[in-house]
Amino acid sequence: MLPRFLLPQLSWGKVTRTTRPRIWTAMRQGQQHRGFHVSASRRRDHHFDTLKFVRRLQSEGFTEEQSVAMMKVLNDVIEESIQNLTRTMVLREEAAKATYTQKVDFAKLRSELLSADSSESNTTRSAHERLTNDIAKLSSRLRDEISRTQASVRLDLNLEKGRIREEAVGQELKIKETETKIEQEVAALREKLELVKFQTLQWLMGVCTGFAALLLGAWRLLM
16 A cells, blocks of 8 residues: 555545546656756665565556556655755764864863963962062061161150250259259348348337336436
């Protein structure tokens, strides 16, 4: 029995002698309207038993010419389908070549990445060492500057302390001199007060003596 996809525009019932001309006409129309891919002349490989297929069609009531034509049509359809499939497929040699090319590219890329990584590591290491040396130099310079600044500050503080001490000693001397002057002036004032007191007492004694003499003289006159 012929497959149903080979019987377009026909009923799917049993093939009879009345339907054979229709099948033949439909197949001819299909051959006229269907454009098969024409490839270069090469040895035709049959993908099924053509003789068995022709005999099967003849046993179903087809003539030899019709059976051969249907076999050729089916063979062309299968051949075109296989060619369409093989166009999208890759040969084993091409696949192996592509795989080898990819492996070579990956190896080259890996080598370049390793080289770039090594160069980057060396560059980073040298930059790190340079920065470490610069930081060490800056630290040493900073320590020297701090030491000099501390020494200068200590010297200034010592000088300031000495100046303040000298000023304090001078102030103490001035204070002592002032106290001495004050004591001398106080002593002079005391002497003057004592002298004034003595003179005042002498004057009072003279006044009292004179007044007593006057009283005594007056009393004598009155007596």
